[in-house]
Amino acid sequence: TQWRFAIEETIGSVQHQYAMKFKELIEERSNGEIEVTIYPYGTLGTSDQITELVDMEVVQFAMASPGHLGKLIPEVQVFLLHFLFSDDDEINNQVLNKDPRLQKTFDELYARKRLKLLSIFSEGWQVWTMKEPVHQPEDFSGVKMRVMTSPLLIAAYKAYGASPTPLPYSEVYSGLQLNMIDGQENPVFAIQEMNFYEVTDWMIFARHAPFITTAVTNRDFFDSLPPERQQLVTGVVADLNDYILKVQKEFNQERLELIRKNKPKLKIITELTPDAREAFRKASQPVRDKFIKMTGEDGRELLKELQQTIQEYEDQKQQ
Ligand code: 6CS
Numbered sequence: 001t002q003w004r005f006a007i008e009e010t011i012g013s014v015q016h017q018y019a020m021k022f023k024e025l026i027e028e029r030s031n032g033e034i035e036v037t038i039y040p041y042g043t044l045g046t047s048d049q050i051t052e053l054v055d056m057e058v059v060q061f062a063m064a065s066p067g068h069l070g071k072l073i074p075e076v077q078v079f080l081l082h083f084l085f086s087d088d089d090e091i092n093n094q095v096l097n098k099d100p101r102l103q104k105t106f107d108e109l110y111a112r113k114r115l116k117l118l119s120i121f122s123e124g125w126q127v128w129t130m131k132e133p134v135h136q137p138e139d140f141s142g143v144k145m146r147v148m149t150s151p152l153l154i155a156a157y158k159a160y161g162a163s164p165t166p167l168p169y170s171e172v173y174s175g176l177q178l179n180m181i182d183g184q185e186n187p188v189f190a191i192q193e194m195n196f197y198e199v200t201d202w203m204i205f206a207r208h209a210p211f212i213t214t215a216v217t218n219r220d221f222f223d224s225l226p227p228e229r230q231q232l233v234t235g236v237v238a239d240l241n242d243y244i245l246k247v248q249k250e251f252n253q254e255r256l257e258l259i260r261k262n263k264p265k266l267k268i269i270t271e272l273t274p275d276a277r278e279a280f281r282k283a284s285q286p287v288r289d290k291f292i293k294m295t296g297e298d299g300r301e302l303l304k305e306l307q308q309t310i311q312e313y314e315d316q317k318q319q
Contacts, residue, residue, distance in 0.1 A: 003036045003037070005039065007019050008169065009169075015123075017247045018244050021240055021244075023038060026236055029232055029236065030229075055115075060221050063213050065212070067149070068148050070153075073112070077150050079120075084310070110214075114218065116218070128203070129204075131179075132182065132202065133204070137160045138161065143162045143182045145164050146181040148166065148169075149167070152287070152294065153166070155291075160283055176200055189255045201265070205270050208284070288303065
């Protein structure tokens with residue numbers, strides 16, 4: 001049996017590492033009865049096209065990041081809201097990765113589109129790489145900021161006065177090079193492997209949002225599998241949770257060093273001042289109403305549930 005796994009990132013990325021480990025464990029635990037083929041970004045199309053291929057069951061497994069998937073399932077855009085998550089990575093990982101409530105709520109939303117949610121995890125904080133520095137919200141005024149294609153991201157950057165430009169991942173480098181855009185956001189590992197730092201002069205760690213992705217499968221395909229194969233899949237993705245967080249952390253750390261080495265001229269703002277961060281936080285608040293407008297009562301409930309879950313873990317940690 002052949003299973004196909006499409007990822008939204010290139011070879012050497014966090015998603016690639018995830019897919020490789022998935023392949024290894026599935027093949028090993030099925031005693032070689034199942035063979036997994038990985039399709040890296042560029043071989044099958046944009047994120048949106050990959051999701052369509054899952055829908056058509058051309059590929060059985062894929063990564064679907066809310067930054068793009070929000071067009072199909074508006075509620076997942078809750079993951080794109082700024083200053084919603086904790087500053088503490090560990091808390092966020094518990095909320096996203098370990099808490100069964102969130103998994104269940106989201107799986108119900110994915111089911112509406114015949115997808116099955118397998119896993120939610122962070123690939124690291126979004127980091128801005130820009131032509132000009134950003135210290136405070138005003139610095140975004142008129143700036144052409146590339147965003148992923150989910151509509152909420154347009155609202156998120158308009159709230160800071162920017163001119164957001166949605167583009168697929170593959171067009172970001174040339175967009176920066178040709179000055180069609182003035183900046184973009186991605187986790188450090190992606191900035192390194194896509195070379196975005198080559199075509200920008202500033203790198204800014206605002207810790208405004210983590211980059212979250214989800215692993216999905218075609219629901220009919222999954223339901224048609226015999227129970228032991230279903231358990232094989234759910235067992236492997238459960239075992240990947242801790243693994244991928246470790247990979248993510250290492251990749252983001254190592255590649256920041258690589259970026260510094262390759263471009264000593266690059267100016268890095270490692271954190272915003274508390275005042276600036278507060279100003280960004282404030283400016284980002286009205287975007288939550290936009291989210292609710294896009295998603296209705298379901299979205300309102302979801303946002304509340306997520307906020308409560310984050311708060312619970314924050315409180316637990318403080319005790
Ligand atoms: O910015 C993007 O579009 C992409 N960034 C990452 C880190 N993964 C997939 C996503 O499509």
